[in-house]
Amino acid sequence: xxxxxxxxxxxxxxxxxxxxxxxxxxxxxxxxxxxxxxxxxxxxxxxxxxxxxxxxxxxxxxxxxxxxxxxxxxxxxxxxxxxxxxxxxxxxxxxxxxxxxxxxxxxxxxxxxxxxxxxxxxxxxxxxxxxxxxxxxxxxxxxxxxxxxxxxxxxxxxxxxxxxxxxxxxxxxxxxxxxxxxxxxxxxxxxxxxxxxxxxxxxxxxxxxxxxxxxxxxx
Amino acid sequence: xxxxxxxxxxxxxxxxxxxxxxxxxxxxxxxxxxxxxxxxxxxxxxxxxxxxxxxxxxxxxxxxxxxxxxxxxxxxxxxxxxxxxxxxxxxxxxxxxxxxxxxxxxxxxxxxxxxxxxxxxxxxxxxxxxxxxxxxxxxxxxxxxxxxxxxxxxxxxxxxxxxxxxxxxxxxxxxxxxxxxxxxxxxxxxxxxxxxxxxxxxxxxxxxxxxxxxxxxxxxxxxxxxxxxxxxxxxxxxxxxxxxxxxxxxxxxxxxxxxxxxxxxxxxxxxxxxxxxxxxxxxxxxxxxxxxxxxxxxxxxxxxxxxxxxxxxxxxxxxxxxxxxxxxxxxxxxxxxxxxxxxxxxxxxxxxxxxxxxxxxxxxxxxxxxxxxxxxxxxxxxxxxxxxxxxxxxxxxxxxxxxxxxxxxxxxxxxxxxxxxxxxxxxxxxxxxxxxxxxxxxxxxxxxxxxxxxxxxxxxxxxxxxxxxxxxxxxxxxxxxxxxxxxxxxxxxxxxxxxxxxxxxxxxxxxxxxxxxxxxxxxxxxxxxxxxxxxxxxxxxxxxxxxxxxxxxxxxxxxxxxxxxxxxxxxxxxxx
Numbered sequence: 001x002x003x004x005x006x007x008x009x010x011x012x013x014x015x016x017x018x019x020x021x022x023x024x025x026x027x028x029x030x031x032x033x034x035x036x037x038x039x040x041x042x043x044x045x046x047x048x049x050x051x052x053x054x055x056x057x058x059x060x061x062x063x064x065x066x067x068x069x070x071x072x073x074x075x076x077x078x079x080x081x082x083x084x085x086x087x088x089x090x091x092x093x094x095x096x097x098x099x100x101x102x103x104x105x106x107x108x109x110x111x112x113x114x115x116x117x118x119x120x121x122x123x124x125x126x127x128x129x130x131x132x133x134x135x136x137x138x139x140x141x142x143x144x145x146x147x148x149x150x151x152x153x154x155x156x157x158x159x160x161x162x163x164x165x166x167x168x169x170x171x172x173x174x175x176x177x178x179x180x181x182x183x184x185x186x187x188x189x190x191x192x193x194x195x196x197x198x199x200x201x202x203x204x205x206x207x208x209x210x211x212x213x214x215x216x217x218x219x
Numbered sequence: 220x221x222x223x224x225x226x227x228x229x230x231x232x233x234x235x236x237x238x239x240x241x242x243x244x245x246x247x248x249x250x251x252x253x254x255x256x257x258x259x260x261x262x263x264x265x266x267x268x269x270x271x272x273x274x275x276x277x278x279x280x281x282x283x284x285x286x287x288x289x290x291x292x293x294x295x296x297x298x299x300x301x302x303x304x305x306x307x308x309x310x311x312x313x314x315x316x317x318x319x320x321x322x323x324x325x326x327x328x329x330x331x332x333x334x335x336x337x338x339x340x341x342x343x344x345x346x347x348x349x350x351x352x353x354x355x356x357x358x359x360x361x362x363x364x365x366x367x368x369x370x371x372x373x374x375x376x377x378x379x380x381x382x383x384x385x386x387x388x389x390x391x392x393x394x395x396x397x398x399x400x401x402x403x404x405x406x407x408x409x410x411x412x413x414x415x416x417x418x419x420x421x422x423x424x425x426x427x428x429x430x431x432x433x434x435x436x437x438x439x440x441x442x443x444x445x446x447x448x449x450x451x452x453x454x455x456x457x458x459x460x461x462x463x464x465x466x467x468x469x470x471x472x473x474x475x476x477x478x479x480x481x482x483x484x485x486x487x488x489x490x491x492x493x494x495x496x497x498x499x500x501x502x503x504x505x506x507x508x509x510x511x512x513x514x515x516x517x518x519x520x521x522x523x524x525x526x527x528x529x530x531x532x533x534x535x536x537x538x539x540x541x542x543x544x545x546x547x548x549x550x551x552x553x554x555x556x557x558x559x560x561x562x563x564x565x566x567x568x569x570x571x572x573x574x575x576x577x578x579x580x581x582x583x584x585x586x587x588x589x590x591x592x593x594x595x596x597x598x599x600x601x602x603x604x605x606x607x608x609x610x611x612x613x614x615x616x617x618x619x620x621x622x623x624x625x626x627x628x629x630x631x632x633x634x635x636x637x638x639x640x641x642x643x644x645x646x647x648x649x650x651x652x653x654x655x656x657x658x659x660x661x662x663x664x665x666x667x668x669x670x671x672x673x674x675x676x677x678x679x680x681x682x683x684x685x686x687x688x689x690x691x692x693x694x695x696x697x698x699x700x701x702x703x704x705x706x707x708x709x710x711x712x713x714x715x716x717x718x719x720x721x722x723x724x725x726x727x728x729x730x731x732x733x734x735x736x737x738x739x740x741x742x743x744x745x746x747x748x749x750x751x752x753x754x755x756x757x758x759x760x761x762x763x764x765x766x767x768x769x770x771x772x773x774x775x776x777x778x779x780x781x782x783x784x785x786x787x788x789x790x791x792x793x794x795x
Contacts, residue, residue, distance in 0.1 A: 002644045002645040003644065005645075005647070042644060152596065155598050155599075155641040155644075155648065156641065156642075156644065157599065157601070157639055157640065157641050158628050158629065158632055158637070158639065158640040158641065158642065159632060159639060161625075161629075161642070162629055162632065203343060
């Protein structure tokens with residue numbers, strides 16, 4: 001099981017903050033079935049200090065994830081929560097925003113640049129929006145979700161994977177966190193878009209005109 | 220003949236040095252029979268160079284080669300030769316890079332021929348457009364350029380047969396062409412040979428899901444076949460960097476190797492049948508789809524690897540392995556070449572049946588790729604390593620394979636064979652690792668001029684050659700090495716800003732002689748083409764070459780199929 005690419009970028013950013021001295025510890029969290037432990041091992045190999053695995057084998061929706069993360073934030077009390085902007089399996093793009101809402105923390109989503117000022121306890125975030133770039137100043141603690149151009153994640157090298165085997169992955173369940181997992185959403189149907197018809201290669205202009213006239217009826 | 224005088228004087232001088240006091244008749248007789256007509260009358264030295272023109276330099280070098288292999292003791296005079304005549308010829312050979320003499324018995328294309336071709340192929344099949352011809356006349360390396368005025372594009376075997384029947388009767392030389400991605404100048408005309416491009420014959424004829432046997436026409440592009448098979452749950456047994464352009468007919472005709480040879484073997488094993496058109500238009504239907512068929516001589520093996528000189532492949536029947544779901548890729552680093560070899564033997568033992576690729580590149584290759592190709596980064600930037608290895612495993616069970624690979628890698632690091640490494644976590648990481656290895660030829664082209672050598676050597680000795688070349692060339696050139704370490708195949712590339720004869724003279728024939736001494740192959744997978752047409756003796760005995768020449772004469776008596784390539788030059792006068 002591989003890490004969601006946007007989450008990889010988030011983890012990379014967290015590691016860079018730690019390496020530059022602005023953060024003291026990086027904790028990686030994952031919610032899901034047993035395979036999440038592998039993903040967390042990769043995260044530890046990349047450089048995270050600790051990992052927490054919330055085991056839940058069933059389907060998860062963004063609000064449930066946000067509630068679980070809120071419970072963990074209440075326990076751990078981090079100065080910054082950083083996540084990928086969306087997961088590439090459901091493309092919801094909701095979890096980060098929901099956590100910020102639940103915690104009543106400021107949020108900087110689609111971050112393409114993050115600068116932390118620990119003296120004044122603010123984070124300056126450049127956001128990628130449709131019109132271009134928007135720069136926000138957020139009071140810490142805050143929630144940041146990462147976009148593609150923020151950084152290029154490092155590879156988890158084998159010596160680090162070996163070292164990571166000794167790092168701790170704490171296991172908890174949603175019950176431990178007093179979170180009820182229930183969903184107001186039900187997926188009714190998933191279908192592929194209709195297949196695009198193949199193009200036709202023509203060999204002369206006359207043929208093209210003929211097809212446009214008689215088949216496509218556009219001239 | 221007229222322009223021989225000055226050269227003649229030179230040669231007389233040199234030949235006197237070369238062949239000294241020895242009576243040379245015996246040598247020349249044997250040379251004659253071996254080189255099949257380079258010299259027709261073994262009597263006097265001056266007569267030998269009669270029909271030479273620009274060809275004499277090659278003769279000199281061939282003589283020297285043969286003399287060495289005969290062990291005739293002319294070595295005593297050789298040092299002197301090297302001081303005088305031989306050096307001159309050596310330099311000339313370097314600059315000429317073997318341009319052969321045109322075979323005068325070939326006809327030139329005239330308007331009657333063109334009308335005939337238009338009649339059988341239609342307007343679309345006859346290409347005389349200058350731009351398209353320019354492309355078709357130039358090879359991928361841009362080192363060889365022909366001057367053909369006509370390209371034909373048949374759309375089925377019947378048309379190919381008609382073309383060849385006609386060309387054979389009119390004595391028109393032809394060059395079969397596929398994707399034109401060959402690296403030894405074998406896919407482009409030397410002079411004005413008619414190009415027969417099979418690109419329009421790109422139909423997939425059939426695919427059997429149960430046996431995995433694919434039957435298709437020769438003009439199918441490899442990448443298209445890979446995509447088609449992907450949908451069916453199979454893969455092609457070969458994979459190479461040129462897959463986006465190369466065609467299966469060309470792959471078969473050159474016995475292409477590639478990245479997966481270590482797992483799936485060579486095309487001699489995976490091709491089950493061929494349909495080939497001979498020089499006189501005869502269609503040989505050997506398109507079997509049987510795994511086992513021991514009825515008579517297995518002729519298809521003659522055509523696999525013959526580089527279009529014995530017949531044109533029009534259909535291929537090939538066995539395709541099933542696509543296995545679990546593919547893992549590791550990018551590794553180690554400090555010295557002996558570690559690379561240890562890792563190879565460990566990998567074969569520990570990874571065994573799941574090993575599907577084992578490639579290496581040295582740090583010069585890595586630097587070049589990172590410098591010239593965009594969007595690539597060093598997977599192991601923490602320190603500079605000397606050698607990089609790419610190991611790929613393909614198996615049916617993800618967890619089993621990953622466990623095996625991780626255990627192997629961790630053991631290798633703990634025992635010190637590996638200094639660092641990365642396991643690709645997803646398909647994006649995997650393709651970026653492959654891009655690094657597959658991008659080296661492209662990066663070399665961007666870096667300027669490149670002298671390319673594709674050698675098979677005993678694995679222990681492989682890197683010794685690279686270091687010796689570095690010693691010889693010093694700062695004059697960048698010596699880059701990479702290749703299919705798992706198959707003992709080294710791609711030695713010497714990169715310079717521009718083509719430079721002084722550099723070439725330090726490389727050739729040293730690299731061929733070195734390889735020959737190790738009983739290696741001077742062309743592991745690229746073939747001989749035009750570039751190495753006269754160098755076969757470095758890797759094959761004289762008797763073997765003689766039998767090859769007999770077969771060529773048998774299947775293509777007029778020599779119209781891809782002339783001037785593969786085998787040493789035939790004396791045109793001997794054809795009659």
